[in-house]
Amino acid sequence: MTFGVSGDDGTTAVPAPHRQPSALHIGWIMPPFVRELPVGAPDADSAAGDLHTLATEFLPNHSTEDQYLFALGLGAQLEPMAEADVIYAGLCFLETEGRPSASTIIVSQVRHESDDDEELLTSAREALERRYPDDDYQRVELPCGPSLTRVGAAGFTIAAEFSPTGQDLPFPLSQIRVYIPLPGTNEMLIFGLDSPSQEAWDLHSELFAEVLKTVDWGTDQEIEDYRAMSQRTPVAAVEPDEEVRREVHWHSSRLLEAVALRGHTTGGQEINSVTCTPCWGKGLRSPCSARHSWRVTGVAADDLPASLSRIASVVSAHGWRAEMTGGGDGLRAWATETAEQRSAGYSFAASVDSAAGVFSAEVTSPCVRTSAASDSVFG
Numbered sequence: 001m002t003f004g005v006s007g008d009d010g011t012t013a014v015p016a017p018h019r020q021p022s023a024l025h026i027g028w029i030m031p032p033f034v035r036e037l038p039v040g041a042p043d044a045d046s047a048a049g050d051l052h053t054l055a056t057e058f059l060p061n062h063s064t065e066d067q068y069l070f071a072l073g074l075g076a077q078l079e080p081m082a083e084a085d086v087i088y089a090g091l092c093f094l095e096t097e098g099r100p101s102a103s104t105i106i107v108s109q110v111r112h113e114s115d116d117d118e119e120l121l122t123s124a125r126e127a128l129e130r131r132y133p134d135d136d137y138q139r140v141e142l143p144c145g146p147s148l149t150r151v152g153a154a155g156f157t158i159a160a161e162f163s164p165t166g167q168d169l170p171f172p173l174s175q176i177r178v179y180i181p182l183p184g185t186n187e188m189l190i191f192g193l194d195s196p197s198q199e200a201w202d203l204h205s206e207l208f209a210e211v212l213k214t215v216d217w218g219t220d221q222e223i224e225d226y227r228a229m230s231q232r233t234p235v236a237a238v239e240p241d242e243e244v245r246r247e248v249h250w251h252s253s254r255l256l257e258a259v260a261l262r263g264h265t266t267g268g269q270e271i272n273s274v275t276c277t278p279c280w281g282k283g284l285r286s287p288c289s290a291r292h293s294w295r296v297t298g299v300a301a302d303d304l305p306a307s308l309s310r311i312a313s314v315v316s317a318h319g320w321r322a323e324m325t326g327g328g329d330g331l332r333a334w335a336t337e338t339a340e341q342r343s344a345g346y347s348f349a350a351s352v353d354s355a356a357g358v359f360s361a362e363v364t365s366p367c368v369r370t371s372a373a374s375d376s377v378f379g
Contacts, residue, residue, distance in 0.1 A: 030088075102197055103207075137149065189215070289365050290365040292363045333349075334347035334348075
């Protein structure tokens with residue numbers, strides 16, 4: 001298909017059953033809880049099996065009929081996606097403070113006629129502004145290169161016969177579109193986020209932003225060169241500098257205060273250099289972050305269950321976002337833009353083992369490759 005402005009996602013669907021393969025190998029890192037739809041399934045049976053698995057996982061306590069209808073609804077989207085050159089589609093279901101929320105992430109790879117990426121983004125913005133004049137537009141410099149973002153609202157209407165109220169029911173959606181030219185080609189990636197969950201929009205858009213930071217590509221030769229270089233050059237261990245160690249210890253101390261558990265704290269002063277997940281996914285192996293792991297042992301079993309919710313309450317009041325993991329036995333939190341400046345980019349994970357009387361925590365510093373100030377809306 002070719003890039004245009006006639007569709008909701010800023011593209012014009014022109015079926016391309018024999019689309020030429022890209023000259024680039026393209027990838028990104030998607031969190032495991034974002035479940036992929038089988039847009040690239042080799043046949044109908046394979047797609048049906050994948051959809052059945054998704055339906056039973058997402059609706060475990062619903063009837064077989066409900067699961068079937070859910071899978072049927074997802075399946076109806078596969079052919080239009082294929083015709084629109086969608087190369088990835090994922091569903092994200094999250095729960096915040098007991099409230100479920102959902103979003104979809106879709107990636108299209110489309111062709112265009114421009115030989116200049118800057119000119120392409122300029123003309124794309126002009127065309128999109130004519131079609132979506134109320135949306136917000138911004139040029140964003142992602143780690144992979146320049147892009148154009150469009151943030152706005154859309155929606156659809158549930159017909160009266162399917163509506164619980166018996167009347168037509170409008171269904172608003174918040175959405176983001178990010179247009180990323182692929183260098184040296186006449187191709188563009190379009191990343192899209194849609195969510196009906198207004199109260200959890202910030203969480204889903206932050207997740208989307210983190211995915212965009214991992215987008216990367218390379219030619220066959222670049223990949224081969226990297227493999228050869230990595231085999232010849234082992235990565236030397238690097239100790240975190242004193243300033244990083246001091247800041248990590250400070251954040252660990254604040255977390256320990258929030259835990260407020262009686263027991264024996266182990267973990268000491270050891271802070272390890274690590275490579276963050278996005279950098280590792282890009283093939284980078286040199287350390288870019290620091291991590292402090294520690295535990296509180298000998299804790300009374302009755303004291304542990306409330307410790308995670310207590311931490312979530314404390315850090316949320318200071319500009320951090322927290323979410324429960326592991327069926328309620330774990331917690332992960334990260335500093336948002338409203339947290340104090342020294343916490344920018346920091347995150348931590350915590351878990352409890354009531355049977356063993358152990359509270360475990362890991363505090364991680366920002367990736368040094370991405371922590372520099374940026375004028376990007378995705379920071």
